Amino acid sequence: xxxxLAANQPANPDRRAQPWIALPIYxxxxxxxxxxxxxxxxxxxxxxxxxxxxxxxxMYEIIGxxxxxxxxxxxxxxxxxxxxxxxxxxAIPPKSLGRGVRYAVGGTIFGLGWALTGACPGPLFALVGNxxxxxxxxxxxxxxxxxxxxxxxxxxxx
Amino acid sequence: MASFVAAPWPWYVAGPVIGFFVPxxxxxxxxxxxxxxxxxxxxxxxFPARLEYFRYDWKRTGLWNLVFVAGILLGGxxxxxxGVPLNVAISEQTRLALTRLGIHDFSxxxxxxxxxxxxxxxxxxxxxVIVGGFLVGFGTAYAGGCTSxxxxxxxxxxxxxxxxAVVGFFAGGLIATHFLLPLFL
Numbered sequence: 001x002x003x004x005l006a007a008n009q010p011a012n013p014d015r016r017a018q019p020w021i022a023l024p025i026y027x028x029x030x031x032x033x034x035x036x037x038x039x040x041x042x043x044x045x046x047x048x049x050x051x052x053x054x055x056x057x058x059m060y061e062i063i064g065x066x067x068x069x070x071x072x073x074x075x076x077x078x079x080x081x082x083x084x085x086x087x088x089x090x091a092i093p094p095k096s097l098g099r100g101v102r103y104a105v106g107g108t109i110f111g112l113g114w115a116l117t118g119a120c121p122g123p124l125f126a127l128v129g130n131x132x133x134x135x136x137x138x139x140x141x142x143x144x145x146x147x148x149x150x151x152x153x154x155x156x157x158x
Numbered sequence: 159m160a161s162f163v164a165a166p167w168p169w170y171v172a173g174p175v176i177g178f179f180v181p182x183x184x185x186x187x188x189x190x191x192x193x194x195x196x197x198x199x200x201x202x203x204x205f206p207a208r209l210e211y212f213r214y215d216w217k218r219t220g221l222w223n224l225v226f227v228a229g230i231l232l233g234g235x236x237x238x239x240x241g242v243p244l245n246v247a248i249s250e251q252t253r254l255a256l257t258r259l260g261i262h263d264f265s266x267x268x269x270x271x272x273x274x275x276x277x278x279x280x281x282x283x284x285x286x287v288i289v290g291g292f293l294v295g296f297g298t299a300y301a302g303g304c305t306s307x308x309x310x311x312x313x314x315x316x317x318x319x320x321x322x323a324v325v326g327f328f329a330g331g332l333i334a335t336h337f338l339l340p341l342f343l
Contacts (some may be wrong), residue, residue, distance in 0.1 A: 006276065022187055026222045029186075030229015031230060033179055038237035040172030041246050045268035045300070052328075052335035053202060061169035069177025069193075070314035077184060085334065090184050090191040095312065095319040101187050103301055104307075109324035110297025110304060113328020116290030118268055118304040121298060122193040129234025132268055134275050138291030143204075145295025146197040146258070150211035156300065 030078025037126040052115055067105040113145075164241050179306075180314055192307025194298035196220065196227045211299075228272060259343040272343075285342045301326065 034086075037043045040062055051059035077090050084090055097103075114120050117138050124142065125146060127135040149156075167175075172337040183189040197210070198219030206212035245265055253264060263270045270277075278281025301323045303312060309327065312320020 005296050023222065023225050025186060027163055027232075029179065029182060031233040032229075032255065033176075033226070034230035034235075034293035035237040036175050036233075037230065038175070038234050039167045039241075040169075041166050041170070041267075042176075043234070043267060044224020044246045045273070046246045046248045046252070046256075047169075048331075049256060049335065050248045052331045053252055053255060055255075057305075058169050062173040063305075064178035065170060065173030066310055066313075066322045069174045069315045070180035072317070073177070073181035075312045076183075077181060077246075082185065084185055084188050086187070088188055088260070090188055092184070092190055092311075092315045094315075095317055097319045100319065100322050101317050103322040104326050105175060106297050106300025106302070107308070107326020108330040108333075109293050109326075110301055111327040111329075111332075112334045112338070113290045113293030113295075113297055114305075114333035115297045115331040116286055117294060118286075118290075119294075120193070121197065121294065122230055122304075122306055123225075124294070125193075126234035127228045127267065128260045129231040129236075129239045130267060131235075132266075133186030134278065134298055135291075137275075137278060138287045138294070141288045142197055142295030143200055145292040145297070146299040147201050147205065147207075147209075147212075149296050149299035150198075150201060150209045151197070151213050153209075156261045157168055 018064060033122065034126045034129055037123055037131060043123030043130070044127045045121060048118040098158050102156075105157075113142075166247075176310065177314070180311055187222065190307070191304055191311045193223075193227060193230070194304035194307060196223050197295050198299060199224055260338060261343070282342050297330070 016105070041047050042059065042062060047059055050056045074092065082090055083144075110120075117124070117134065119138070124135050124139050128139070180191045181192050199216045202212040202214060202216040202220070246267065250262075256264075256269075261269050261271060272283050272286040274283075278287060296302075298307075301308065303320070303323060305327070306321040308320040313324065
């Protein structure tokens, strides 16, 4: 891998130890998120179409208020210097900007897929739970897409 | 309360609840909310093929997130049990536009005409599920995040990279909706 690429991209994900004891809590949070994706209808192809046609403010209200709550929480965590339950300082590793090509191009490619399937990654899994089992094929195809990125990564502009 | 549980949540409940996952995961274990990295973890676990991108300890870094995603699937299953059969109340304009594109079945979360196994053998089913899924996987890996990682976590942390990604998400989504869908639906 070229050094330019290494500088542009965060290396492999962080290597903090995983306390096994916390896993059931992540499962419960995931269940809560799956319920939320369903009850908010953001996992619906119809809602995504409505959003990209600007025919209802609903999706924008949901995403906007989600970002507002998350941003206020992050600001508060930083301001108060809050720590995790195990006493570590909370840090959000910044995504290095580089030339920004990966965000613009990768983002656009994902956007095409988002409108075609009507689902982003979280909803793909929630839809399988909701009985739209053909999304298993979409997830398999998404894995193939991620794998191809892994193969082409050294040759792609970032 | 029972009707609140059964009915779709209004935006001012749904949005803040989604936003709450960011501080919850940070405080719990310094974890950044983001679903698409699980696609990478699954590749790393199942077929790393000695590629640099998949060479890391996925159990150590990604197991929490894979468990979270298993929860998402289970949560979808549970939510489907409670509610009345879901019928998404989209706007009349959207319904008309989609009818003109040849969508006639508006029951459920996604049109059955496109999203059932037998439809994979049709062009519109294949493009919606397989091509769409592939672009989701490739695009999120290239961009380093999806709606949760960039649009929610990244914007909340005021990262410019995430803002660029989100502009890309919408550019791609608008192109697909207005130019690609009419070609194959």
